[in-house]
Amino acid sequence: MALTATGIGSGLDISNIVKVLVDAEKVPKEAIFNKTEDSIKAKVSAIGTLKSEISKFQDALKKLQSSDTLSQRKISTGDSKFLTATSTSSAQSGSYSVQVERLAKAHKVGGSFTTDSAQTVGEGSLGFTVNGKAFAVAVAATDSLSQIASNINAASDNSGVTATVVTSDSGSRLVFSASKEGPDNQIALTATDTTGTGLNDMFGGANLTTLQTAQTSLLHIDGQAVTSQTNEVVNAIEGVTLKLTSADLSSTTTLSISQDDSAVKENIKGFVDSYNALLTSIDKLSSYDAKTKVSGALQGDSMIRSLESQLRKMVSERVTVNGSETALYEIGLKTDRSGKLSIDDTKLAASIKTNMNGIQSLFTTKDTGIANRFADLTKNYVKAGGLIDGRSQSYTASQSRLTDDREAFSLKMTQLQARLSKQFNAMDLIVGSLNQQSSGLSDRLKSLPGLVRR
Incomplete structure (x- = not known):
């Protein structure tokens, strides 16, 4: 294999020269790529944080959306x-x-006894009716009592019968119990033989014994x-x-x-805490710190600003409930200049004592209740195909484009390096050739007659 080296002819460090020239174009662009990628990653993380805080807020809202969970x-x-x-x-x-x-008590009946639970009892079917609903189970000639019980219990249309093999001093028998108590759920059983009389002999007519009478x-x-x-x-x-x-x-x-006044207050406090946590998260993700000169990952994002605006408006406005207007501050929930909530414990306790119906209406009324309106608002953001999902897909697309741009630029730099190396190596060969010619010419001049060296 031939050995090659660069810079021999010219004495120049061609490899380093090429690297410096390529880096001059490569490094600034890669810095831009890295900055863009970091920004996308920060936004993806911020969107995840926002979605998590909204989900926590929704969990708190669920306890206020119905009277059963709010007014315990x-x-x-x-x-x-x-x-x-x-x-x-x-x-x-x-x-x-x-x-x-x-x-x-639930109705319970039993068939005739056999000496062995593994014994087969006949071939045909057993039909059951419970509270007007009927189903049937086929019985094969090879089915034991245990297999028959298993088939009954596993029947997809079983309307309320549990079959069990009970073994006592008298032998083994199949016992059928209604799944629910009461006379409405009495079991009616019909045995149909296709071969012999085995099923009727065990479950038909007087052979079926009532073990427990259904009662209310x-x-x-x-x-x-x-x-x-x-x-x-x-x-x-x-x-x-x-x-x-x-x-x-x-x-x-x-x-x-x-x-349960304490449970009501705890549910309302959970709402206030999660609402404030959501606003804090929004502020952190979208603000600019003048001291540190650091911007939130979602600063200037119209989506998060719109969410913040709607939350603040909704929490402070009066709503119409049962024909009259009311608001959160009337039950002891106040907002400050930043839109965050605080609780006047004395006023809230009094409202719970004297106006629980009003509190329920304020939060739980369909369409106009505060909790239901907040739930509808936040659902638009976190649902599949919602605003956050759309923003996440946009970031994913940006990341994909950035990856493609990186690959294209990397190929461009590889080609640039190859081109420069080729050009400098060609120059090196020319310079080396010229040096050789110059050296040869000098030697010949020195050998001319009459040349006097001083």
Whole structure:
């Protein structure tokens, strides 16, 4: 392989000269690329931060968008072993005496006994009807009791039957239980044989035994009798759901309901804190610090400025609720010059005590309620295909274009380096040739007759 070297003819450092010339064009452009890339990355990060803060704000809003989450109730059943209770915002404060006389029971029937649960019982189908809904399960000649039970439980159209193999001293049998309590959910079973009489012999007519009779629950609320198909009693007391767990008519449970003022205040405080955090984030991302001369990544971005403007306007304006105007400051929420909120604890506590319906209307009224309006506004920014999504796609496109520009410029610099190297090497060869000719001419001149050296 031939060895080559540059600068031999001219004595110049051609490699370094070429590098300096290429860098003179390359370095400033790469600095611009790097600055642009850093700016795009900062904007992408800022958009992510903004979206995260909006999502936190939306989480706080959810607790104010409905009466059930805003106006919570404290409900107590003491240490009762007979029932538990939950309530919605429609439950009114009060105290009730409750006695549970009996629990609801689910219908339960069993087939005839076999000596072995692995024994096959016939071929055909079993049809079930529960509360007017019917379904059927095929039984193969090779199906054991366990397989039949599995097929029933796995049926996609099962309308409320659970099948179980129970083995006792009398043998093994299939037991069918209604999934819900009460007479409305009694099980009707039809056995159809395609071969022999095995299924009817086990499940047909008198061969099907009632193991538990379906019954309603019965309780007394302040002496008034209440029956229910299940052990979950809904709205016997408006807005209250009772779950009965045991029965004893001689025992009384005192059920107490009151408004949970602390929970209401906590939900409103969460709204204020997340709103202020969102404004702080917007200010940080879009402002300019004159002292440090550092700009926020989204300074001058019309999207974030529009969001800030709408938030500040919405939080300070009066809204019409049930025909009359109201505003946040009327319940104790004040705004400062920067648009941030603060809470007048005394005024808010008084509003919760005396005007809870007004607070609910202010936040939860459909379309005009503060929480719902904020939710609609922020949804436009964070939803798929929304404003933030569109801005993110724009940054992605900018990053892609920058990558293409980098690659094109890199190729251009490679070509420039190759061209300059070729030109300087050609010059080097010419200079080397000229030097050789000059040296030869000098030698010949020196050899001429009569040349006298001094």
